[in-house]
Amino acid sequence: LMGVLAGTLNYARGIRPRWVFRGGVLVAALYALFCFRFVASLAATIVWQVPFTSLVYFGSAWALLSLPPSRRSLGSRFTGLFLALFGLVWLSYAVVFTSEAFPSLADFAPIIRQVALYSSHIDLILEMLLAFGMIVILLEDAKRETESAHAELAVAHQELKAESLRDSLTRALNRRAYNEGAGLEAARTDFGTVIVFDLDNLKDVNDAHGHQAGDALLRYFVEVLRPRLRPTDKLYRFGGDEFLLVMPRAHRDEVVDRFRKLVTSVPPMSWGEDGVELRLRVSMGAASFEGGEDLDTAVTRADREMYQEKRQHKLFDS
Incomplete structure (x- = not known):
């Protein structure tokens, strides 16, 4: 009982x-x-x-x-x-x-x-x-x-799945996320613009100051972009120094001018105990898309335009 x-x-x-x-x-x-x-x-x-x-x-x-x-x-x-x-x-x-x-x-x-x-x-x-x-x-x-x-x-x-779709260094989405369509719901059904960014001087920073300085420069670049993005805009780290920005319902000319002014006017970041100034030197390429079927093609066009600008920067530097 x-x-x-x-x-x-x-x-x-x-x-x-x-x-x-x-x-x-x-x-x-x-x-x-x-x-x-x-x-x-x-x-x-x-x-x-x-x-x-x-x-x-x-x-x-x-x-x-x-x-x-x-x-x-x-x-x-x-x-x-x-x-x-x-x-x-x-x-x-x-x-x-x-x-x-x-x-x-x-x-x-x-x-x-x-x-x-x-x-x-x-x-x-x-x-x-x-x-x-x-x-x-x-x-x-x-x-x-x-x-x-x-x-x-x-x-x-x-x-774990969400973590696997993030770049561990910059916390931007990674290439796997793009391939799986993560964050592309709005872009698949609407027009917009894609921008491909490439950090021209990342290798030089790595060689001169070490990979930790290069990692800090990558994080700084993302921190500069993130406050200017809308909730529907998605930033992907496509490679070592290459980023892709997908912007649904954005017109190419408007956003390209805005981001070009941003990356060229951003102040240098201070690195290390000596306060070494690290500047962002970025090449850009952009293309418009009309829907999901055209998105990958637009990325290819933007990537091609970015490499053209990158070659021009190298010629200018030389």
């Missing part, structure tokens, strides 16, 4: 079982001492036991049946119902054994006495049903834990 109470309260309310057991042992010890000292017959013992036993069963039933909707289940309803039936059976014992002392209960006693004659069968059936309800609760909990684990795995999978 104390196991039922402790398990129910722990499941339904999170109450530690050991406190229930300690209280139950104390109550049982006091009850046994009381019966040994003052109760002379089995009937009297049953009568005194009924209130406590019924209270335990009804309390356990209420704890399960009053669970919040988010935790309420078929198993908790069944188990709560069977516990309540156990409480009613024990109340019937009280009627049978107290009918002689209370004449008003005498009319009900014969009927309930017939029920009491089959108490062992009723107890067996209820115990089997109670065990069934507990098994259902265990299965439901196992299912809930499995579903929760699957949900966590799904979230982790989505996070």
